Amino acid sequence: MYVAVKGGERAIENAHAWLAEERRGNTDIAELSIAQIREQLSLAVNRVMAEGSLYDPDLAALAIKQARGDLIEAIFLIRAYRTTLPRFGASEPVDTGAMACNRRISATFKDLPGGQVLGPTFDYTHRLLDFKLAADGDPPKAPTRDAQLGDVPHVTEFLNREGLIEEATHDDTPPPDLTREPLEMPADRALRLQALTRADEGFTLGLAYSTQRGYGRNHAFVGELRIGSVPVEMEIPELGFAIEIGEVTLTECETVNQFTGSKTEPPQFTRGYGLVFGQTERKAISMALVDRALRWEELGEDNVGAPAQDAEFVLYHADNIQATGFLEHIKLPHYVDFQSELELVRKLRREAEAQQLQEAAE
Amino acid sequence: MNDYNFAYLDEQTKRMIRRAILKGLAIPGYQVPFASREMPMPYGWGTGGVQVSAAVLTPEDTFKVIDQGADDTTNAVSIRTFFQRTAGVATTTATRDATVIQTRHRIPEEPLTEGQILVYQVPIPEPLRFLEPRESETRKMHSLEEYGLMHVKLYEDISRHGHIATSYAYPVKVEGRYVMDPSPIPKFDNPKLGEMAAIQLFGAGREQRIYALPPYSQAVSLDFEDHPFEASKADHPCGMCGAVDSYLDELIVDDAGRRMFVCSDTDYCEARQAAGHKGKDAA
Numbered sequence: 001m002y003v004a005v006k007g008g009e010r011a012i013e014n015a016h017a018w019l020a021e022e023r024r025g026n027t028d029i030a031e032l033s034i035a036q037i038r039e040q041l042s043l044a045v046n047r048v049m050a051e052g053s054l055y056d057p058d059l060a061a062l063a064i065k066q067a068r069g070d071l072i073e074a075i076f077l078i079r080a081y082r083t084t085l086p087r088f089g090a091s092e093p094v095d096t097g098a099m100a101c102n103r104r105i106s107a108t109f110k111d112l113p114g115g116q117v118l119g120p121t122f123d124y125t126h127r128l129l130d131f132k133l134a135a136d137g138d139p140p141k142a143p144t145r146d147a148q149l150g151d152v153p154h155v156t157e158f159l160n161r162e163g164l165i166e167e168a169t170h171d172d173t174p175p176p177d178l179t180r181e182p183l184e185m186p187a188d189r190a191l192r193l194q195a196l197t198r199a200d201e202g203f204t205l206g207l208a209y210s211t212q213r214g215y216g217r218n219h220a221f222v223g224e225l226r227i228g229s230v231p232v233e234m235e236i237p238e239l240g241f242a243i244e245i246g247e248v249t250l251t252e253c254e255t256v257n258q259f260t261g262s263k264t265e266p267p268q269f270t271r272g273y274g275l276v277f278g279q280t281e282r283k284a285i286s287m288a289l290v291d292r293a294l295r296w297e298e299l300g301e302d303n304v305g306a307p308a309q310d311a312e313f314v315l316y317h318a319d320n321i322q323a324t325g326f327l328e329h330i331k332l333p334h335y336v337d338f339q340s341e342l343e344l345v346r347k348l349r350r351e352a353e354a355q356q357l358q359e360a361a362e
Numbered sequence: 363m364n365d366y367n368f369a370y371l372d373e374q375t376k377r378m379i380r381r382a383i384l385k386g387l388a389i390p391g392y393q394v395p396f397a398s399r400e401m402p403m404p405y406g407w408g409t410g411g412v413q414v415s416a417a418v419l420t421p422e423d424t425f426k427v428i429d430q431g432a433d434d435t436t437n438a439v440s441i442r443t444f445f446q447r448t449a450g451v452a453t454t455t456a457t458r459d460a461t462v463i464q465t466r467h468r469i470p471e472e473p474l475t476e477g478q479i480l481v482y483q484v485p486i487p488e489p490l491r492f493l494e495p496r497e498s499e500t501r502k503m504h505s506l507e508e509y510g511l512m513h514v515k516l517y518e519d520i521s522r523h524g525h526i527a528t529s530y531a532y533p534v535k536v537e538g539r540y541v542m543d544p545s546p547i548p549k550f551d552n553p554k555l556g557e558m559a560a561i562q563l564f565g566a567g568r569e570q571r572i573y574a575l576p577p578y579s580q581a582v583s584l585d586f587e588d589h590p591f592e593a594s595k596a597d598h599p600c601g602m603c604g605a606v607d608s609y610l611d612e613l614i615v616d617d618a619g620r621r622m623f624v625c626s627d628t629d630y631c632e633a634r635q636a637a638g639h640k641g642k643d644a645a
Contacts, residue, residue, distance in 0.1 A: 008439040
């Protein structure tokens, strides 16, 4: 006997209660604190801040805890929260030349002003599980030295002096705001970079990798990769001048790409650019490669039909919150549409069978 | 939930959405880009519809939410609860008592009246999307009223299957101008789109589009003279209320795979049962 399904509300409440219990796990094990996540899972926190487009390590840590470590879910929590925040204004552009770098490397010059600073990198670790971490114990103290003061010039500036690299044009037009205006094509570079900096790390990585393997190859050198903190300044209308309101950690990657010249430009190097919140190196490099691939048109290069060259394809599919939402929605009820398809398929089959019978009879 | 503005969105955002709605009403069937916000439910769960509802709801409104025609499907429950919490509006399951109805995949069976607003959740607003994946191209096709591709697709269906093989999200031409996706409603519901007394608003959150049908607009399902449009449904009466004119869900009721058909519109079915109508499977 069929009874119409009722009690959806109670089912939802119960599911949420169960979820909360599962999130906590075995209560004999000490609960994670927000501070522990912020301090010890900082690269996860950085990714959530970058793709959530909100610089707040504590909120990102809270989101990670609430999302049971599902980073896309955590990014979603941050995005949804971010939407509700009032907007006071825009900061001055940050000056990454004034960055207090804790990592700065160049793959194009052995030495350069500011030096090569490896910083806290996994690069040369041997990927051997460290079983000591399974037990308690503080790590040995890292040696220190005095910080270098003063600005660290960008590598590309040195190339620029010789005219070897394309001029980075200065443009004071306020950039469009992806979070306040609908994304429309064609998208200028400022808008593309905005979309890429919050794009899914995995998707961006895959696209960047595809350019390296020949799908829109642009042979990138990492001219420079730097990670560190920069001050954020904002002009307060009542004061009439900019004051420092805080600082953020950024990862910046500038690639130097081969370019053989076009009808209008002599052979020179070209640029790809990546700038991402937090220590997010893989993402920043990927972003720079994809940025460069998307610039084929302005540089007069051929469109070889590579996915990474297709701005519409890249930008409409790079946002993991949009992607996961639409992907996962197919688990919601579709009884009605499925019913209409059932009727259609039955009808088509009936007719096909009737036709076969008729043909057999003839 | 006093921390949030009435109906969750801030007033500036609501104004932006209302402007898009007004533009949509002024150009029936035209997809208006709008700066869709990230909502506290996932894209694909009805964020477009929720934003449109948030923009049109007033404290005096009575709100109804259906998903697959039913008030008690989980996501309908979730969206109704969301507006109960953030807007404190009265809610109802009775179609005639509602002033704003948010829907996913159905149009209520009971004809809507002037003064009501029907808000559709839309996954892919672009009727040409599966013929041409590029937004830049499809917008051009709409501006030039270049709908030949759509007719070719429908014609190919007929030549292959003998029928137009689109059973839901069946495209309509609005006021002789724009071809519009009515959202994934079954084509059974298509005839209700045109000449409807209520305002129809369509919100696509992820795709950042709003479009609209003002009351009594013309919305004609695409077809051919020799293959006229046909609204179809399962050829059964409702097992619970006996209705022969309503869209039906098909249920599998035992291990032998026995089927039962019941109204997808739960309010319609319950009202008929309360009025004494009885189907063959009713207790």
